[in-house]
Amino acid sequence: MTGEEPAAPPPGEPPATPPTAEAGPPAERATIVVTDDLERSRVTVFFRLILVIPHLIVLALFSILAIVLAIINWFWALFTRDTVAHDMQSRYLRYATHVLGYLNLAANPFPGFEGAPGSYPLDPQIPPQEPQNRWKTGFRLVLIVPAAILASTLGVTASSSYSGYYSFGLITTVAFLAWFAIMAIGRMPRGLRDLSVYCLNYGIQYWAYLLIVTDRYPDSDPLTKSYGPDPAPDHPIRISEDAELRRSRLTVFFRFLLFLPHYVWLALWGIAVLFTVIAQWFVTLFAGRPADALHRFNGAYLRYTTQVYSYLFLVTNEFPGFVGAPGSYPVDLHIAPPERQNRWKTGFRLILAFPALIVTSGVGGLLLVVGIFGWFVGLFLGRMPVGLRNLGVFALRYSAQVNGYLLLLTDRYPFSGPSLEQLPPESSSLPEPA
Amino acid sequence: MSASPAAGRRALVALGIAAAVALWIFAFLQLWQTSVPSDLSLPTLDPTHYFSQDQIDRASSYQTFLSVDALLALIAQLVALGIYAIKGPGFTRESAAGRIGTGMLLGMLGLAFVWFSQLPFGLAELWWERKHDVSSQGYVTWVIDYFLAAGGEFLFISLALLIVMALTGLWKRWWWVAAAPALVAVTLVFAFVQPYLIPGQHDVHNPAIAADARELAKQEGIPGTKVTVQNTHNLGGGPNAEATGLGPTKRVILWDTLVQRFPNSQVRVVLAHEFAHLSRDHLWKSFGFMALLALPIALLVALITRRRGGLYEPASVPLAIFIVAVLLFLTLPLQTAFTRRLESEADWVALNTTRDPAAMTGLFERLGRLSKAQPNPAGWDQFIFGDHPGIMQRIEMAKAWKQRNPGH
Numbered sequence: 001m002t003g004e005e006p007a008a009p010p011p012g013e014p015p016a017t018p019p020t021a022e023a024g025p026p027a028e029r030a031t032i033v034v035t036d037d038l039e040r041s042r043v044t045v046f047f048r049l050i051l052v053i054p055h056l057i058v059l060a061l062f063s064i065l066a067i068v069l070a071i072i073n074w075f076w077a078l079f080t081r082d083t084v085a086h087d088m089q090s091r092y093l094r095y096a097t098h099v100l101g102y103l104n105l106a107a108n109p110f111p112g113f114e115g116a117p118g119s120y121p122l123d124p125q126i127p128p129q130e131p132q133n134r135w136k137t138g139f140r141l142v143l144i145v146p147a148a149i150l151a152s153t154l155g156v157t158a159s160s161s162y163s164g165y166y167s168f169g170l171i172t173t174v175a176f177l178a179w180f181a182i183m184a185i186g187r188m189p190r191g192l193r194d195l196s197v198y199c200l201n202y203g204i205q206y207w208a209y210l211l212i213v214t215d216r217y218p219d220s221d222p223l224t225k226s227y228g229p230d231p232a233p234d235h236p237i238r239i240s241e242d243a244e245l246r247r248s249r250l251t252v253f254f255r256f257l258l259f260l261p262h263y264v265w266l267a268l269w270g271i272a273v274l275f276t277v278i279a280q281w282f283v284t285l286f287a288g289r290p291a292d293a294l295h296r297f298n299g300a301y302l303r304y305t306t307q308v309y310s311y312l313f314l315v316t317n318e319f320p321g322f323v324g325a326p327g328s329y330p331v332d333l334h335i336a337p338p339e340r341q342n343r344w345k346t347g348f349r350l351i352l353a354f355p356a357l358i359v360t361s362g363v364g365g366l367l368l369v370v371g372i373f374g375w376f377v378g379l380f381l382g383r384m385p386v387g388l389r390n391l392g393v394f395a396l397r398y399s400a401q402v403n404g405y406l407l408l409l410t411d412r413y414p415f416s417g418p419s420l421e422q423l424p425p426e427s428s429s430l431p432e433p434a
Numbered sequence: 435m436s437a438s439p440a441a442g443r444r445a446l447v448a449l450g451i452a453a454a455v456a457l458w459i460f461a462f463l464q465l466w467q468t469s470v471p472s473d474l475s476l477p478t479l480d481p482t483h484y485f486s487q488d489q490i491d492r493a494s495s496y497q498t499f500l501s502v503d504a505l506l507a508l509i510a511q512l513v514a515l516g517i518y519a520i521k522g523p524g525f526t527r528e529s530a531a532g533r534i535g536t537g538m539l540l541g542m543l544g545l546a547f548v549w550f551s552q553l554p555f556g557l558a559e560l561w562w563e564r565k566h567d568v569s570s571q572g573y574v575t576w577v578i579d580y581f582l583a584a585g586g587e588f589l590f591i592s593l594a595l596l597i598v599m600a601l602t603g604l605w606k607r608w609w610w611v612a613a614a615p616a617l618v619a620v621t622l623v624f625a626f627v628q629p630y631l632i633p634g635q636h637d638v639h640n641p642a643i644a645a646d647a648r649e650l651a652k653q654e655g656i657p658g659t660k661v662t663v664q665n666t667h668n669l670g671g672g673p674n675a676e677a678t679g680l681g682p683t684k685r686v687i688l689w690d691t692l693v694q695r696f697p698n699s700q701v702r703v704v705l706a707h708e709f710a711h712l713s714r715d716h717l718w719k720s721f722g723f724m725a726l727l728a729l730p731i732a733l734l735v736a737l738i739t740r741r742r743g744g745l746y747e748p749a750s751v752p753l754a755i756f757i758v759a760v761l762l763f764l765t766l767p768l769q770t771a772f773t774r775r776l777e778s779e780a781d782w783v784a785l786n787t788t789r790d791p792a793a794m795t796g797l798f799e800r801l802g803r804l805s806k807a808q809p810n811p812a813g814w815d816q817f818i819f820g821d822h823p824g825i826m827q828r829i830e831m832a833k834a835w836k837q838r839n840p841g842h
Contacts, residue, residue, distance in 0.1 A: 248525070248528045250525075250543060250546060251525075251528050251539075251543070253546070254542070254543070254546045254549075254584075254588075256585075257542065257546075257581075257584055257585045257588045258539065258542055258588065260585050260588055260589050260592075261538060261542075261588070261589060261592040261593075264589065317528060318528055318529055318530040318531075319528060319529040319530065319531045319535060319536070319539040320530055320531055320535070321530060321531040321532045321535045322531065322532075322534075322535055323532075328530060328532075329530050330530065
């Protein structure tokens with residue numbers, strides 16, 4: 001298998017058509033079309049690090065050429081607003097995405113060496129050549145810094161693409177966990193795949209911007225991507241987003257200090273929750289269903305935690321209340337009423353939560369980046385970029401699902417994909433516990 | 435001719451107010467009393483016997499800048515809070531926290547206004563201190579420290595507003611009666627735990643100082659009082675010491691800049707002075723004084739904010755903060771006079787304990803030179819900001835003690 005052929009469709013199904021192959025306006029930014037079916041070969045996954053070596057060598061050589069072209073293009077675009085060898089650079093970006101997707105288990109087939117369009121289940125769509133802004137070109141290396149920090153957190157920066165040396169960002173964590181999951185079940189978990197695709201998607205935008213392929217700044221919004229034809233699974237813990245993007249500069253400047261009273265209250269409440277969770281664990285283990293009162297108490301704590309951290313990390317503008325009341329805050333957590341829970345999952349909850357906790361550490365890094373960038377942007381512009389805000393909402397939602405799993409609010413495993421759509425601000429479709 | 439019921443009620447109210455004022459004055463006079471002999475008259479000494487004319491001139495110039503800077507900072511603070519009293523209620527839209535939570539936010543934002551208003555003056559002070567080699571702290575470090583220090587104030591005002599606004603929910607008109615003692619109680623709790631919050635403390639390593647500390651504490655009737663040394667040499671400040679804590683947590687903290695640079699005889703005087711603060715219950719007296727101030731201030735806040743719905747409404751918080759700031763500004767001379775009196779008593783007790791006026795004189799000469807403090811501060815400066823007696827006054831007290839105790 002050379003990887004030159006398009007990915008074969010599952011037996012009995014018509015060949016998948018990449019959405020962007022249809023007529024329509026060109027994509028503004030580089031993006032990835034996903035036709036991956038989540039099936040994985042255990043053998044190739046087991047040996048993935050070895051199998052990818054030829055590609056890493058080719059990628060390293062190709063990278064040298066791409067850098068040289070980028071330098072030429074920097075001068076060229078500065079004088080003519082135009083670039084040269086756009087096709088070659090596009091091919092490089094496609095190839096790098098294929099290789100990194102393969103390496104990180106985001107796709108199954110061994111990729112081809114040409115980086116041909118439509119040849120892989122992760123198919124990058126590179127925007128067509130267009131005139132570039134001279135200012136953006138001149139200061140590209142300065143402008144790229146925030147994107148580079150986020151890309152580094154995601155693990156898709158220079159070190160991961162060029163030298164074979166890998167930076168241990170979120171995508172590496174995902175791949176590490178996915179390796180074990182695939183070995184066990186022969187499939188890539190949907191959430192991990194989507195998260196990996198998000199990282200790659202940001203990575204290709206970042207590289208397209210850095211290599212002067214486009215002057216469109218990378219978009220960190222996880223909700224604008226397509227992660228495949230299937231809808232994301234439902235979950236008993238959902239989040240509703242805040243439509244407000246305005247930020248008060250004064251409260252932004254002092255955001256950390258304004259968080260302190262909440263921090264004290266969180267710590268005190270957390271002590272009580274420690275005991276209620278232990279009690280709930282016994283109740284759920286023996287009765288097979290959590291106690292309503294403890295579910296409400298722990299749910300309020302989780303909702304409060306989400307509200308407070310959304311405030312701290314500038315996902316929201318308004319100072320939150322201290323009781324975690326449902327419907328009291330723009331970013332609100334919707335927690336389904338208690339249901340029967342699997343006793344095995346309850347008994348081994350702490351062990352089962354371990355992989356999710358590892359992902360949470362990476363997602364927590366994203367939230368920190370959102371907070372830091374949001375602080376600077378909020379201070380200067382008085383508003384929060386929608387992409388950063390949505391990334392923060394995703395991180396909060398995933399953390400809430402992990403904590404909800406630990407607090408025995410549900411036995412449904414947290415969904416790590418960013419594709420789980422958020423509820424509209426006014427929604428209260430999920431009933432709150434009585 | 436019989437008086438109407440309204441006139442009778444007015445008379446009763448007037449009588450009640452008169453009784454409250456009399457009680458207030460009585461309590462204040464009780465706190466005002468110290469063990470310094472009332473007939474003690476300080477001799478007038480010539481500063482040039484202790485400091486060169488050049489030192490006095492430079493100290494005068496140095497101190498004048500700092501005092502003017504502090505006065506301007508105080509005015510800027512009042513202006514900032516005045517603006518905040520008008521604009522502050524608009525910030526209620528930044529909160530989804532309900533009545534009390536919104537009040538807490540507005541309280542913290544009030545301090546944020548103060549923070550900004552004080553920043554240039556603080557930087558000017560640091561620049562001046564660095565210019566005169568009194569401080570070696572960097573500007574960035576100072577700003578970061580200043581920012582983080584605001585965190586403690588934010589927490590305190592949040593707690594204070596939590597208490598006050600919860601009380602307004604219980605007693606809309608009479609909350610102030612309970613608020614003053616409640617706030618003092620909170621301050622007491624902070625004072626109790628404060629010794630554990632001060633970083634970089636260790637036991638006294640110098641055996642002579644440790645022995646002196648044991649002996650002096652015993653002499654002053656507080657045997658076994660803990661003494662620690664705090665590492666402050668990295669902070670770039672001058673020598674200092676403090677008495678802190680309440681009951682079982684009380685202790686004396688010597689800065690390492692004092693222990694390392696001053697002779698033991700002078701450290702001994704400092705120890706005796708700090709022990710005196712503890713043995714003469716100066717912290718308790720300070721809390722009593724604070725309670726005396728808090729009660730009328732709370733009453734005035736309740737009366738003035740009534741038009742905005744009282745402190746029950748979070749929108750009244752900015753105005754309340756402004757009123758408190760103005761009242762604290764107006765009573766500042768009284769506050770500094772009170773602390774000056776306690777410091778004088780601590781000096782006097784230290785003299786009685788150590789019986790070493792020469793060491794005290796040497797200590798203040800040295801402190802004066804290091805801190806570049808004006809030996810005789812300007813009257814207005816001492817009236818507003820003088821929370822300790824002037825250097826010459828303290829030397830004069832040592833002299834007066836010597837005159838009363840010939841042979842030392």
